[in-house]
Amino acid sequence: MTRRYRLWGALVILGCFHVVILFADFFAPYSFTTQDRAMPFAPPTRLHWVDESGRFHARPFVYGLKDDPRSLGIYQTDFMRRYPLRAFVDGSSYRIVGLLPSHLHLFGVEEPGRIFLLGSDGYGRDQFSRFLYGGQISLLSGILAAALSVLLGTVVGTLAGFYGGSIDEALMRGSELFLGLPWLYLLFAVRAVLPLHIAGWQVFLLLVAVLGLVGWARPARLIRGVALSAKERNFVLAARGFGASDLYLIWRHVLPQTGGVVLTQTALLVPTYVLAEVTLTFLGLGVGEPLASWGSLLSSLQQYYVLSSYWWMFLPALLMAALFQAYYTAADAIQGRLKSAAL
Numbered sequence: 001m002t003r004r005y006r007l008w009g010a011l012v013i014l015g016c017f018h019v020v021i022l023f024a025d026f027f028a029p030y031s032f033t034t035q036d037r038a039m040p041f042a043p044p045t046r047l048h049w050v051d052e053s054g055r056f057h058a059r060p061f062v063y064g065l066k067d068d069p070r071s072l073g074i075y076q077t078d079f080m081r082r083y084p085l086r087a088f089v090d091g092s093s094y095r096i097v098g099l100l101p102s103h104l105h106l107f108g109v110e111e112p113g114r115i116f117l118l119g120s121d122g123y124g125r126d127q128f129s130r131f132l133y134g135g136q137i138s139l140l141s142g143i144l145a146a147a148l149s150v151l152l153g154t155v156v157g158t159l160a161g162f163y164g165g166s167i168d169e170a171l172m173r174g175s176e177l178f179l180g181l182p183w184l185y186l187l188f189a190v191r192a193v194l195p196l197h198i199a200g201w202q203v204f205l206l207l208v209a210v211l212g213l214v215g216w217a218r219p220a221r222l223i224r225g226v227a228l229s230a231k232e233r234n235f236v237l238a239a240r241g242f243g244a245s246d247l248y249l250i251w252r253h254v255l256p257q258t259g260g261v262v263l264t265q266t267a268l269l270v271p272t273y274v275l276a277e278v279t280l281t282f283l284g285l286g287v288g289e290p291l292a293s294w295g296s297l298l299s300s301l302q303q304y305y306v307l308s309s310y311w312w313m314f315l316p317a318l319l320m321a322a323l324f325q326a327y328y329t330a331a332d333a334i335q336g337r338l339k340s341a342a343l
Contacts, residue, residue, distance in 0.1 A: 007333035013326045021139055024132035025094035029108045029115055032133035032292040034092065036114060036124035039067065041310050042075060044119045052079045060085045062115055083113030119312035121300060131316050134292040138281075141207050142274035146266050148212025149273075153219025154255070154262060160220070161227025162250055172224070175217035183214040187280060203287050207280065211273045219265040223258045230257040260338040267331035271324040278320070294320060 020027050047060040064081030067074070089108040096102050109115050118127035160171040187210055230236060236253045244252075274294070280286035281295025282302075289296065297316045300306045306313055 003333045003336040006329055007337070010326045010330035010333060014323075014330065017323055017326070018139070021132060021135035023096065024129075024136055025096065026102070026104065027106050028126070028129035028132045029089075029091065029105055030126045030129045031092040031094070032125065032130045033290055034125060034129070036120070039065065039075075039114060039116075039120055039124045040122045041306075041313075042114070042116050042120040042124070043310075044312050044315070045114070045116045047085065051082065057084075062109060062113060064113060081113070083109040083115075085109060085115070118315045119310070121297075121313070122306075127297065127312070127316065130292045130297055131294070131319065134294045134297055134316075137204060137287055137291060138274050138277050138294040139270075141204060141211075141277045142270045142272075144208045145211035145215070145273040146269035148208065149215035149269055150219050150262055150266050152212070152216035153265070154223055154258060156216065157220035157223030158227045158250060158254060158258065161224040162231050162246070162254055164228075168224070172221070175220050178214060178217035181214055183211070184276060184279070186210065186214060187276065188285065192285075207277055207286065211276055215269060215273070219261070219269075222261050222265065226258045226261055227254050230254045260334060264331050264334045264338070267327050267334065271327045274320075275324070 042065060045062050047062060048057075049060055050056050051061075061082045061084045064078035064083065065075040066078045067076075085107060086109065087107055089105050090103050091105040091108055093101065093103045107115075114120075114126075116126050116128065118131060120126055121130070156171050156175065160168040187207070190206065190210055231249070231254060233253070236249055239249060239253060277286055277293065278295040278298065281288075281293050282299050284299070286295050287293045294316060298313075301313055
């Protein structure tokens with residue numbers, strides 16, 4: 001498979017993934033707060049086309065579940081209750097992108113049926129719905145932090161490479177300091193000095209700010225190298241000879257040369273920062289309940305009986321790994337195209 005097809009494949013996967021996360025209210029069958037205390041740790045729901053008598057159904061359906069009151073998370077299939085899967089069903093109210101009110105969901109089943117594509121957690125909440133809602137926090141934190149890091153790195157790296165001399169020396173020594181900082185432990189330290197009970201949005205902004213401000217050094221050093229090369233190009237020297245200002249040269253001739261590095265670094269930093277947010281929330285230092293994030297979905301795995309008994313609680317981690325792989329594939333394809341263009 002050529003790099004071009006790999007890049008387009010990764011971009012299609014990322015685009016679809018982000019659209020689904022953005023419109024999680026529509027794609028999720030339930031709200032992330034909806035609980036069914038009678039169905040804790042329900043296994044992933046199987047879709048059926050053929051019933052127990054061997055008859056084929058044109059519309060897929062799910063069977064009801066009967067729980068075993070003697071054992072938590074042990075269920076038996078109730079073949080007497082079938083619930084057809086329906087498209088565009090009425091459900092909990094929400095606002096599309098926080099603006100337009102709606103109550104339409106892509107799919108669902110009639111009450112009292114339940115559909116748990118990724119199973120349910122200890123409170124009977126749908127893991128699939130919580131994964132989509134949690135992505136709005138985890139992915140957004142990674143994207144915003146990566147954008148902040150790359151923006152700062154672009155400014156610092158361009159100035160250092162374009163002007164050189166003492167400016168370059170001072171900025172690069174500063175970047176070495178930030179490269180040496182153990183940013184994950186820094187996050188732990190910053191979160192530890194704050195009150196435990198602060199608003200979820202404040203924790204979110206704190207994560208974005210710390211990650212973005214600490215992670216700019218590596219993009220800055222890479223972009224500095226591009227700026228050093230770009231300022232010696234013949235068309236830049238010609239423009240300078242015609243009296244072009246430094247600002248004009250940077251904006252029109254140097255910054256466009258850094259586009260490939262910026263895209264590559266962004267694709268690499270987003271999964272890194274998402275994983276940082278997931279780690280902090282998993283350890284209880286990130287965004288807490290009632291907000292949903294990918295870290296909170298995995299936090300139940302800290303309990304041994306969950307870890308050993310309910311394999312479906314690992315499914316959100318597998319979906320995250322697939323998303324991260326798509327980002328890394330996109331970054332690798334972009335890097336490969338840059339090398340090919342340079343030859």
